[in-house]
Amino acid sequence: MFNDTIVAISTPSGRAGIGIIRISGHCAIAVAQSVTSKNLTERKPTLCDIRDQNNQILDEAIVILYLNPRSYTGEDLIEIQCHGNPIILNEIISLCCIRGARPANPGEFTERAFRNGKLSLEKAEAIADLINSQSLRAVRSARRSLSGTFSKKVNSVLSLLKNSLIQLEASIDFSEIADSIGTLLKENLARQQQELECLISDAKRGAKLSTGFQVALTGKPNVGKSSLLNILSSSDRAIVSEQPGTTRDTIEVSLELNGNLLNLTDTAGIRENADAIEKQGISRTKKAVQLCDLVLLIIDNTEDLNDFRNTLRSVGLENHQNKLILVLNKVDKLKGYDKGLNDKHNSVGVSALTGEGIPNLIDLIISSLMPEDEGETEFIARNRHIIALECALSELASASSLATTTNPELLAEHYKVSINYLSQITGEYCTEDLLGDIFSKFCIGK
Incomplete structure (x- = not known):
């Protein structure tokens, strides 16, 4: 062919x-x-x-x-x-x-x-990512992957694993040096696991640069979720009405904020006395909350602000506070909310009507999703890279549990499998099916 x-x-x-x-x-x-x-x-x-x-x-x-x-x-x-x-x-x-x-x-x-x-294979993928990037930050990160930033990190870990494998195989052949190599191996294993954990964290962030961050707007009916979606996306994508329950299905909008791709989802308002159609929308709201990277909980009164625990419970978010921003909307009509708002972590007051506080909300969204500023080592990644890295780390964890045993052959086998997983990223070890899947998603002519 x-x-x-x-x-x-x-x-x-x-x-x-x-x-x-x-x-x-x-x-x-x-x-x-x-x-x-x-x-x-x-x-x-x-x-x-x-x-x-x-x-x-x-x-x-x-x-x-x-x-x-x-x-x-x-x-x-x-x-x-x-x-x-x-x-x-x-x-x-x-x-x-x-x-x-x-x-x-x-x-x-x-x-x-x-x-x-x-x-290399991950550089070939970076070409497609560079072409398909939907934000400026993703473009720059894809360019770094194409220049070798990602492959250098992967090859650095690969080099450490291969050196350990050589030492292990030497201990199999020369039993008199097994004890000294075993001590060194324990130290190396800890370092190698730490390197992989850092690389996985960087890769997950890089994957989000490609696919975009999922952000769900949720809360009770008629608190201004749709208005907020429209002002953030500079569009009239969502219908706005004083009638509660206007939004009955999720509405999704992709936009770029400060160079980052975000997929905003406006969800149905959550209330107890919902009709049958609204209940279907609320079910989809809960699913969107489960899958998203960040939740914007919209409230519009000081009662919900001051009784925050009950507010969280009423909209089913008590278990999602680690990825939540509290947004007090309609501050142009409220008084005496400052102390209650300042006491809450990751909170901001806005007015979707006047635009007050919107720049602060945008800054809070970006800092919550990307706590670190863009660096020269930031790269773009794919889900297959993350899976390979996590599998490699799992093999090292298994090797770590065997480090005190007298079975270097089994330990060496875990190292070999871990090396194979990392080699799948660069294409040093891969199957025809994998190559077919990767390149079939490219455009013709590239």
């Missing part, structure tokens, strides 16, 4: 000033020269006429040759830059296929780069 020549449009669909076509493979030069009738020089832009089957000029294009291995894919690679008319682009694709190329599969150019050693 990877010995043939592929071709695809690399620019987004639609009309544009420029469209780019890529050709990669051992016949790429021959295919390009057959449609341009020109000899190409490596890395030198060449102005060419693109001619159709009847030798009629289809378009004028700039064509660039990248010889292997100094190309994106590690193969001979051609880029044709022509006018971005889909008719022109598709006709050039047809001409290339007639001359020996075939249409590329999604992500096949990047997959070839991986298979030819141009990219």
Whole structure:
């Protein structure tokens, strides 16, 4: 499959000033020269006429040759830059296929780069993440992953594990040094587990940069949840009414706040005397609260503020205080609320009507979700990376429980499995099914 020549449009669909076509493979030069009738020089832009089957000029294009291995894919690679008319682009694709190329599969150019050693697997994924990032912070983090920030951290832990495995295998072969190696191994295991725990924490934060943080707005009916959603998203996404129970289903809005992607969910108001339809909405509210990263509990009176424990109980949030922000809405109409509000952790007063306090709420949301400022070591990650890291840590925990035993063979086996899990991240150890799943989610032409 990877010995043939592929071709695809690399620019987004639609009309544009420029469209780019890529050709990669051992016949790429021959295919390009057959449609341009020109000899190409490596890395030198060449102005060419693109001619159709009847030798009629289809378009004028700039064509660039990248010889292997100094190309994106590690193969001979051609880029044709022509006018971005889909008719022109598709006709050039047809001409290339007639001359020996075939249409590329999604992500096949990047997959070839991986298979030819141009990219590690997590860097290949970072390319897709860079393209699909929906916030500025995610863009910068994906760029760092592509530059190797994530892989350096993974390889650092891998190096520690491999060194310990070498020591273990030496103790198997030379029993006289087993005691001294056992003492060193205990110390190394603690350090290795700590390194992995830190990496998992960083990876979870990086995954949220890609998918976005889930934030649920909840509370009793008619406290201003929908109004708050609208002012935070600068839209009229949710219907606002003085009639309690207006919101009966969850309403979701994605937005960027201070460079971070947030998925806000406006939920049905929680009350005891709800009708059958409202009860379905309340059930979905509870599910949204369970799954979210942060809950904004909206109240609109000092009674609920002063009797906070009962308020939490009435909306079913007594077990979610670790991810809760208390938002006192309608402060433009309230008096004497300052002391009660200041006594509460993670609380803020706002007016969805006037906009008062909204900047403070935004700052509190961001600091609760991302307690640390963006650093130069922040990277983007995926759920599969987190799973692999957690499995590797689990194997080390099992190894730690065996560290005092006299069975170095079993201990070494846990180390080998842990190393394999980490190697899945970089692609040093992976299956064809995993590669197929990863690259099938890329766009065609990348």
